[in-house]
Amino acid sequence: MSKRQRPRRGGQDALHPLTLRAAGGSSGRQGRQSPRSGGLRGFWPTPALMRPRKVRLMALFRRAMTTNASPFEVGVSHIDLCVQLCTGVNPASVQLNEPLVAAVEALPKDALKRWDEDTQAIAELCFGWMDSGNRNPSQHPRYIFGHSVLRAALAQECRGQLAQYTARIAATELEMLIVKAIEDDYTEFAMMTGHDQLKQFGEMLGDYKILAAAEAWSLYAQRNRPADDEFHGEVQHALQEMTRGKLVNFIQHARSQRTYNAVDSRALDQYEKIAESVS
Numbered sequence: 001m002s003k004r005q006r007p008r009r010g011g012q013d014a015l016h017p018l019t020l021r022a023a024g025g026s027s028g029r030q031g032r033q034s035p036r037s038g039g040l041r042g043f044w045p046t047p048a049l050m051r052p053r054k055v056r057l058m059a060l061f062r063r064a065m066t067t068n069a070s071p072f073e074v075g076v077s078h079i080d081l082c083v084q085l086c087t088g089v090n091p092a093s094v095q096l097n098e099p100l101v102a103a104v105e106a107l108p109k110d111a112l113k114r115w116d117e118d119t120q121a122i123a124e125l126c127f128g129w130m131d132s133g134n135r136n137p138s139q140h141p142r143y144i145f146g147h148s149v150l151r152a153a154l155a156q157e158c159r160g161q162l163a164q165y166t167a168r169i170a171a172t173e174l175e176m177l178i179v180k181a182i183e184d185d186y187t188e189f190a191m192m193t194g195h196d197q198l199k200q201f202g203e204m205l206g207d208y209k210i211l212a213a214a215e216a217w218s219l220y221a222q223r224n225r226p227a228d229d230e231f232h233g234e235v236q237h238a239l240q241e242m243t244r245g246k247l248v249n250f251i252q253h254a255r256s257q258r259t260y261n262a263v264d265s266r267a268l269d270q271y272e273k274i275a276e277s278v279s
Helices: 053-066 071-086 100-105 109-115 118-131 138-157 161-183 188-191 193-205 208-222 230-259 262-276
Strands: 016-019 045-047
Touching: 016 118, 053 100, 071 138, 109 118, 109 138, 109 161, 109 262, 118 138, 118 161, 138 161, 161 188, 161 193, 161 208, 188 193, 188 208, 193 208, 208 230, 208 262, 230 262
Parallel strands: none
Antiparallel strands: 016 045
16 A cells, blocks of 8 residues: 555545634634734634544543643643554644644643743743653654644633744644655655645744745655656646745745744755755
8 A cells, every 4th residue: 555645635534724713803704814923823723533532531631630730740741641642643644633632622721821921831831841751752742732732722812922832833843744754755744734734833823934834845745756647747847836936935925024043044945945946
């Protein structure tokens, strides 16, 4: 069997965006917005899946245990749970967000609201587990960690630093998952499920660098995917040119959007090389 996934565009395998209420608004209508600096956008990917009863009960038990816990204790408990939930799940497929619902349920929602603007609490929650012992989770649990805290925070109408931090954590870990998927020949994940999810993070944050990353790795995957015949080769070339146009535009906006650190600058340079490779 080929390693490449063949997800359906609709139905249970698709990612369905669910518009969340922005601060001060209550509209449930879904729309597409041009990214601007500042603020979180009202986009939300909802995995269409059923929750096993055992997993759901485990998540609810974890939430009861962490209700009165410190940010550090919640972070340590949650990363351990994410590792358990991600065991046996192939992240480079439509199963990417399969552990997400149970991970969200395990979080103490009221506490997240209190910590939304507390930088010390956010640091302990998001990064304290790194100094808590011999923990070395892979990218998928780290992605689920950031994504689940983000989703739980937005459900509590947190629009402060907690949502910003965790969205960027999730986007960073997802980009690494996409790169690894391409290396392992899961090219359709980079072009579809992974791309769509990373793009939504970029739209939520109004971050052109993240949007550029989504298009860059999609283009890289397209370039390394052999065409079945001449007709499909022409279709792939047209798709590559369209993706390249988006990538170049996002890179230009990213460089003018804000001052990036050295890592971000090198990433944008890498995205430019990918764009040039299909010109």
